Amino acid sequence: MTITELKTRYAGGATPSEIIGEIRDKTIAWNDPALFIHLPEKSVLLEIAAAVEAMPEGLPLWGIPFVVKDNIDVAGWPTTAGCPEYAYLPTKDAEVVRLLRAAGAIPIAKANMDQFATGLVGTRSPYGVARNAIDAEFLPGGSSSGSASSVAADLCAFSLGTDTAGSGRVPAAFQELIGWKPTRGLLSNRGLVPACRSLDCISVFANTAADALLVSEAVSVYDEADAFSRKVIPKGGIGARFRFGVPVSPDFAGDPDTPGLFAAAVEKLKSLGGTPVMVDLTAFTEAAKLLYEGPWVAERWAAVGGFVEKNPDAVFPVTRKILEGSKGWDAASTFLAQYKLREHARDAEAVWKKIDVLLLPTTPRIHTVAENLQEPYGTNATLGRYTNFMNLLDLAAVAVPAGRARSGRAPWGVTLAAPAGWDVVLLGLAARFRGEPEIEIRKPTRIPLLVCG
Amino acid sequence: MTITELKTRYAGGATPSEIIGEIRDKTIAWNDPALFIHLPEKSVLLEIAAAVEAMPEGLPLWGIPFVVKDNIDVAGWPTTAGCPEYAYLPTKDAEVVRLLRAAGAIPIAKANMDQFATGLVGTRSPYGVARNAIDAEFLPGGSSSGSASSVAADLCAFSLGTDTAGSGRVPAAFQELIGWKPTRGLLSNRGLVPACRSLDCISVFANTAADALLVSEAVSVYDEADAFSRKVIPKGGIGARFRFGVPVSPDFAGDPDTPGLFAAAVEKLKSLGGTPVMVDLTAFTEAAKLLYEGPWVAERWAAVGGFVEKNPDAVFPVTRKILEGSKGWDAASTFLAQYKLREHARDAEAVWKKIDVLLLPTTPRIHTVAENLQEPYGTNATLGRYTNFMNLLDLAAVAVPAGRARSGRAPWGVTLAAPAGWDVVLLGLAARFRGEPEIEIRKPTRIPLLVCG
Numbered sequence: 017m018t019i020t021e022l023k024t025r026y027a028g029g030a031t032p033s034e035i036i037g038e039i040r041d042k043t044i045a046w047n048d049p050a051l052f053i054h055l056p057e058k059s060v061l062l063e064i065a066a067a068v069e070a071m072p073e074g075l076p077l078w079g080i081p082f083v084v085k086d087n088i089d090v091a092g093w094p095t096t097a098g099c100p101e102y103a104y105l106p107t108k109d110a111e112v113v114r115l116l117r118a119a120g121a122i123p124i125a126k127a128n129m130d131q132f133a134t135g136l137v138g139t140r141s142p143y144g145v146a147r148n149a150i151d152a153e154f155l156p157g158g159s160s161s162g163s164a165s166s167v168a169a170d171l172c173a174f175s176l177g178t179d180t181a182g183s184g185r186v187p188a189a190f191q192e193l194i195g196w197k198p199t200r201g202l203l204s205n206r207g208l209v210p211a212c213r214s215l216d217c218i219s220v221f222a223n224t225a226a227d228a229l230l231v232s233e234a235v236s237v238y239d240e241a242d243a244f245s246r247k248v249i250p251k252g253g254i255g256a257r258f259r260f261g262v263p264v265s266p267d268f269a270g271d272p273d274t275p276g277l278f279a280a281a282v283e284k285l286k287s288l289g290g291t292p293v294m295v296d297l298t299a300f301t302e303a304a305k306l307l308y309e310g311p312w313v314a315e316r317w318a319a320v321g322g323f324v325e326k327n328p329d330a331v332f333p334v335t336r337k338i339l340e341g342s343k344g345w346d347a348a349s350t351f352l353a354q355y356k357l358r359e360h361a362r363d364a365e366a367v368w369k370k371i372d373v374l375l376l377p378t379t380p381r382i383h384t385v386a387e388n389l390q391e392p393y394g395t396n397a398t399l400g401r402y403t404n405f406m407n408l409l410d411l412a413a414v415a416v417p418a419g420r421a422r423s424g425r426a427p428w429g430v431t432l433a434a435p436a437g438w439d440v441v442l443l444g445l446a447a448r449f450r451g452e453p454e455i456e457i458r459k460p461t462r463i464p465l466l467v468c469g
Numbered sequence: 470m471t472i473t474e475l476k477t478r479y480a481g482g483a484t485p486s487e488i489i490g491e492i493r494d495k496t497i498a499w500n501d502p503a504l505f506i507h508l509p510e511k512s513v514l515l516e517i518a519a520a521v522e523a524m525p526e527g528l529p530l531w532g533i534p535f536v537v538k539d540n541i542d543v544a545g546w547p548t549t550a551g552c553p554e555y556a557y558l559p560t561k562d563a564e565v566v567r568l569l570r571a572a573g574a575i576p577i578a579k580a581n582m583d584q585f586a587t588g589l590v591g592t593r594s595p596y597g598v599a600r601n602a603i604d605a606e607f608l609p610g611g612s613s614s615g616s617a618s619s620v621a622a623d624l625c626a627f628s629l630g631t632d633t634a635g636s637g638r639v640p641a642a643f644q645e646l647i648g649w650k651p652t653r654g655l656l657s658n659r660g661l662v663p664a665c666r667s668l669d670c671i672s673v674f675a676n677t678a679a680d681a682l683l684v685s686e687a688v689s690v691y692d693e694a695d696a697f698s699r700k701v702i703p704k705g706g707i708g709a710r711f712r713f714g715v716p717v718s719p720d721f722a723g724d725p726d727t728p729g730l731f732a733a734a735v736e737k738l739k740s741l742g743g744t745p746v747m748v749d750l751t752a753f754t755e756a757a758k759l760l761y762e763g764p765w766v767a768e769r770w771a772a773v774g775g776f777v778e779k780n781p782d783a784v785f786p787v788t789r790k791i792l793e794g795s796k797g798w799d800a801a802s803t804f805l806a807q808y809k810l811r812e813h814a815r816d817a818e819a820v821w822k823k824i825d826v827l828l829l830p831t832t833p834r835i836h837t838v839a840e841n842l843q844e845p846y847g848t849n850a851t852l853g854r855y856t857n858f859m860n861l862l863d864l865a866a867v868a869v870p871a872g873r874a875r876s877g878r879a880p881w882g883v884t885l886a887a888p889a890g891w892d893v894v895l896l897g898l899a900a901r902f903r904g905e906p907e908i909e910i911r912k913p914t915r916i917p918l919l920v921c922g
Contacts, residue, residue: 213808240818243811314800318808321801347767347798348774355666355771358696365693 032079050144075120098131101330110207127162157187182403184219185415189378189429195415201246204239212315251437271381273421299363304404485532503597528573551584554783563660580615610640635856637672642831642882648868654699657692665768678900704890724834726874752816757857
């Protein structure tokens, strides 16, 4: 279901209570015990729907059902971050959830995820593996696995994920969704269990770029109370002709089909007025290496290390091994790695002088659940190839479906990326790429225009 | 001597060779063996002067002599950073020195400093204590001690210092100079021995704000090759009326005279159209604590730790103790401290909503050399009270003389500070504070207008 479709049904007389009731029944019928970590009773959801019915129908997301990744607080529902022993009961909504509710949207469940948002696969959870809604043999993608699956299974109109190293884009690629990873700090992180606090972004899964844009208008609000929130200047603009970067020798990790799908995506962008420009991605991939081979893993330890030390057995074994790998980095080497990142970022700027947007495979390939269980670290590392560096280099990105590999069975996608502030432009281009009706990009009113920081 | 005075002499027929010759003789007569670490032969300086004579006289700093702190490279002259065993012979000028030479300025010597720019006192150097040119009993201030002393002793028109935690402001206060600490990244750091690389600024000492502004116009150039260089947006503007912050209960460290001097500075700013606003500086001082009580000291270790480990006896004892204090901070605690800094910075923003500029004591008081030698850490910590947080919080600052304590013997000063990009406005206000002829603030042409970063 799209937001647009739901709006049409509401315009035709449907009520939020009806829609939410339908969805709740569909959720039960979908029968994936690993999809949600918290699914409230139907009566609870109908109460929320009734409250929304009392709100003005003109609200931009009036009656629109959404799912929330279980590292983002919804008041009164437990937050686990994928670890039952870590659970707490928040009394306040995360700021983004609060804004969505204020716009009329209805949270319907908390979604499964790779524990502590550490992983790109969706298998690293004691709650099981959320089913890939296109083909259950394949990975759902992570860490926002349940958020993606619930949209792909048509159980909500959009969902909130998070994205530090790719967790909001990989699941979009694997389940044929739009995955918008906003500019860092454009959305408030208040009420989010941190992964790498300096890099975390709350992200959005939707069926169309137009839907993601509608959500973005509700949630792109500067939050003075979140030290990582930024006044992002909306930037860019793409005319009839634009330049898009394509990596010199893309890595498809041996997949027989994805090179062809990528070539088709290049042709598609050309048909939309784009001129491909071959770019050397060394600066980007060197930055990516810093994330998992450098001290940034220690941010994860800073977030949950105390808990892990007290409850070692509560932590998923793969996750614990990664978290414990953060030890051994001292302050001096942390600063040195941050300098290196500055240098890679400076080098990356040279690439941006030649192009407007970057077209990349979201992942080199897709893996099956079985392949991942056999090779849990290797497959995960492969998937992050083109996602890891985006937050380090302060980019915005939109993952877009781009056909299927393996004779039409395995979903796959590409990512459109650009520097901080290009979010709305990227969503507009994603809409054109998907052949959606042209998005009317209003002058964003909710995004303050002041400074970057 | 001021740049303006020298320009008048040049307009009257004097030549750079004459001026440089005079200055060289004066330097010998001044007879402070601790002032310079490298003073070239007269013949070398006269050669440079002759080369400048061949350049167009219209250059903005044609024939203007300047001194360079010995952690900034001048091609062919050794760089020691205050440690003889660390010395190397650079083949290229630091970028800022290159820009000054291109504008016609003439480097005449490399100045003594607190070793590795670690200190605010000027006594932490194996080359001795550069004499305070106003009164030798008092500290020259550091770490840019020789840079300040050489301007105060009238041996050059301006000098380059550096300023990480106050090294470009404390010596200005103690020797009655303008000490401009630019916005971080406004000046290139290429060719600088790092102290805390994420915070370091090259700074300028001058006799007048007008002179500092002239220098700023030559050196405020974005440097693509320095990853910490930023495209700073020139900001602000102060009209006939403005609001200036004054700390609720300023710390004067028991000095009997500086409270009165500060009160007079407040009155002076009021007479210039300013309305004082009492502000709570907690966010600023909490940020300051992070610098020396937190992991940032490890940046110093990242810069010179390898050298210190190999040459422990080459390092000044006080300095070594500080540098070795950086151990024990791991990556996780480094990130946590950086989060804390973000939060303090956010809290500080609330203060900036109430004021245009901040008026602070540059230091609570001044100490004698003897006091410092007795209490080397304590006196140093006192001096950083109002300087430490500026780079952490991304502020620009200008230290301005503000009278003398101890019956007219002990120089002292205040600092005007504002957020990044306010440099030119602060220099303009400093000129008015000092009763200099109104500075004509041209639209800065050398400062790119694009983005901050």
